[in-house]
Amino acid sequence: MHDSHSERMSGSETRAAGGLALVFAFRMLGMFMVLPVLATYGMDLAGASPALIGLAIGAYGLTQAVLQIPFGIISDRIGRRPVIYLGLVVFALGSVLAAQSTSIWGVIAGRILQGAGAISAAVMALLSDLTREQHRTKAMAMIGMTIGVSFAIAMVIGPILTSAFGLSGLFLATGAMALIGIVIVAFVVPKSTVTLQHRESGLAKQALGATLRHPDLLRLDLGIFALHAMLMSSFVALPLALVQKAGLPKEQHWWVYLTALLISFFAMIPFIIYGEKKRQMKRVLLGAVLVLMLTELFFWEFGDTLRALVIGTVVFFTAFNLLEASLPSLISKVSPAGGKGTAMGIYSTSQFLGSAAGGILGGWLFQHGGLGVVFLGGAGLAAIWLAFAVTMREPPYVTSLRLPLSPEAQRDTGLADRVLAVRGVTDAVVVADEAAIYIKFDKELLDRASFDEVVNPASETCEA
Numbered sequence: 001m002h003d004s005h006s007e008r009m010s011g012s013e014t015r016a017a018g019g020l021a022l023v024f025a026f027r028m029l030g031m032f033m034v035l036p037v038l039a040t041y042g043m044d045l046a047g048a049s050p051a052l053i054g055l056a057i058g059a060y061g062l063t064q065a066v067l068q069i070p071f072g073i074i075s076d077r078i079g080r081r082p083v084i085y086l087g088l089v090v091f092a093l094g095s096v097l098a099a100q101s102t103s104i105w106g107v108i109a110g111r112i113l114q115g116a117g118a119i120s121a122a123v124m125a126l127l128s129d130l131t132r133e134q135h136r137t138k139a140m141a142m143i144g145m146t147i148g149v150s151f152a153i154a155m156v157i158g159p160i161l162t163s164a165f166g167l168s169g170l171f172l173a174t175g176a177m178a179l180i181g182i183v184i185v186a187f188v189v190p191k192s193t194v195t196l197q198h199r200e201s202g203l204a205k206q207a208l209g210a211t212l213r214h215p216d217l218l219r220l221d222l223g224i225f226a227l228h229a230m231l232m233s234s235f236v237a238l239p240l241a242l243v244q245k246a247g248l249p250k251e252q253h254w255w256v257y258l259t260a261l262l263i264s265f266f267a268m269i270p271f272i273i274y275g276e277k278k279r280q281m282k283r284v285l286l287g288a289v290l291v292l293m294l295t296e297l298f299f300w301e302f303g304d305t306l307r308a309l310v311i312g313t314v315v316f317f318t319a320f321n322l323l324e325a326s327l328p329s330l331i332s333k334v335s336p337a338g339g340k341g342t343a344m345g346i347y348s349t350s351q352f353l354g355s356a357a358g359g360i361l362g363g364w365l366f367q368h369g370g371l372g373v374v375f376l377g378g379a380g381l382a383a384i385w386l387a388f389a390v391t392m393r394e395p396p397y398v399t400s401l402r403l404p405l406s407p408e409a410q411r412d413t414g415l416a417d418r419v420l421a422v423r424g425v426t427d428a429v430v431v432a433d434e435a436a437i438y439i440k441f442d443k444e445l446l447d448r449a450s451f452d453e454v455v456n457p458a459s460e461t462c463e464a
Contacts (some may be wrong), residue, residue, distance in 0.1 A: 009135045012190040016130035018138035019188035020123050021146040023181040027091065028150040031114065032059075033158035036257060038107075040250040041167045046395040054236045054363015056108045060115030061228075061356030066348050069203055072121025072345065076151060076202065080126035080192070080319055084119050084185055088178045091117030095175030110171065117178070120348060123203050127304065129192040133402055144328065148321070152265070156258035163251035199338040199431060199438065207342040217333045217343055220394045221350040224327050226385040228354035230292060230378045231320060233362025233440070237374035239439040241299070244371070246306035256310055264317035281333075282394045285326060287352075289389055292320040293382035300375040323445040333395040333430030337427035338438035340400065351387075396439040398426050403433050409458035418454050423447040 010016070036058065042053045075083040091114050098110025124140070131139045160461070162170045199207065211217055242248045242256065272450055275284035297315045302308045335343035365373045410432065419428040419439055424446030428439045437458070441451070 002326040013131045013135055014454045016190055017142045018199045019184050020127050021143045024143050025146045026177035027183045028147055030177045032151050032154035035235045036155055036158045036239055036253055037162040039236055039241055041162055049102040050367040051363040052437035054105045054359045055109055058232050059108050059111040060357020063115035064118045065352035066206055067118040068121055068349055069345050070291055071118045075125055075452050080122050083122040087117035087119035091123040092175040095171045099171035103203040129194055135353040144386055152261040156254045160252040167276055200339050202341045203345040204342050207339040211339055211342045211346055216392050219388050220327055220330055220386055221347055223385055224347055225350045225354035226381045227323050228351050229358030230381055232355050232358030233374055233378055235363035236366055239369050241303055241309055241371055243289050245304040246309050248306055256313055258319045260313040263314050264321050267318045268322040279397050286389055288319040288322045289386045293379050295377045296379035300372045328393050333398055337429045337440045338431055398442050401439045403437050403459040405437055405458055410435050415458055422450045
């Protein structure tokens with residue numbers, strides 16, 4: 001393999017990864033700060049009902065699901081930055097609309113507009129344009145970590161900001177964060193000279209059919225749908241349970257979420273290490289889904305004291321964070337060579353649809369059946385997920401690699417077959433449009449000498 005693979009990230013790559021991670025962070029903060037407070041403070045809005053509160057919580061997922069992939073495709077045509085700027089402006093306008101509204105319908109319209117600023121695909125594509133092959137996974141991991149941290153921060157500062165400035169103040173703060181995102185893209189993120197059509201970070205139409213027919217990818221898509229549906233329905237019921245059942249004033253909810261997220265973050269790490277090191281990811285996944293189901297049943301049966309609700313919230317977030325961290329890794333492992341970008345696009349769409357469905361169904365169940373029925377619905381959803389996940393095959397423990405090809409290698413019709421013949425290689429596909437080969441291999445089984453013998457003469461030594 002080339003020496004370039006041992007290089008550190010350059011200054012511009014670090015600025016790109018750090019800047020775009022911050023853009024994600026501010027947008028996620030804006031999206032999630034509302035979750036722990038909308039069910040309690042939103043009931044003061046004109047026309048509010050539990051069903052409409054649920055719609056307001058999940059509404060952003062509808063537009064985000066519909067526009068996520070089209071925005072990514074448009075960014076291939078007109079460039080990443082215009083799409084990101086437009087998305088952040090739309091998000092800010094949605095925030096202002098929600099802040100000015102005194103009725104629940106105005107807040108719902110604002111949340112729908114917030115979701116229309118669907119920039120995730122364009123941000124990931126820009127990250128690919130600005131980072132070299134060997135550092136891309138590291139840069140994407142930075143963004144993944146930032147999303148997790150911003151979710152945790154949002155859960156804590158959402159209730160604190162709302163108790164100080166009200167719902168309208170909170171929405172104005174989310175709008176300001178979107179504008180800060182624009183400043184970061186304009187002045188911190190380096191300008192890109194290339195627009196890569198890249199199958200690891202973008203959607204490939206050719207891979208769409210195979211991805212939609214892949215049984216294990218569909219199981220993972222169902223999983224992220226169910227996980228985010230449970231999260232959103234929980235935020236219809238949990239804040240109200242803390243007020244009505246446990247008698248905890250809504251201004252104090254922040255410490256429940258802070259406690260739960262801190263403990264859950266450290267509690268999940270051993271399970272992730274065990275799953276990866278011992279190659280037991282399926283067992284870890286099934287265990288976490290089972291725990292989610294039992295936690296929802298626990299909330300339903302015992303969720304009427306503060307102690308029970310805090311314990312349940314800690315356990316819920318431990319399982320939630322474990323699954324949130326594991327599912328993208330499983331998508332990478334299970335997706336075919338050169339199909340990860342497409343698989344992640346469908347996965348993200350499933351996630352946003354789950355958020356929308358969870359908020360809407362959670363609100364409807366609460367209005368027609370009360371708090372307990374919302375938790376029962378969550379348990380039912382976890383049970384359905386568990387039934388599908390049990391039949392999933394153990395994922396392959398593989399590493400993905402993309403190598404640019406030399407002009408001679410591009411004309412070599414037998415290259416993919418020769419790479420596939422190497423012991424430890426599980427999949428290989430040459431993508432002529434990109435002049436690149438995508439390879440998946442098992443590090444522990446790979447015949448490194450044979451691999452280098454086939455791959456090194458074929459790959460471009462000057463990776464940009």
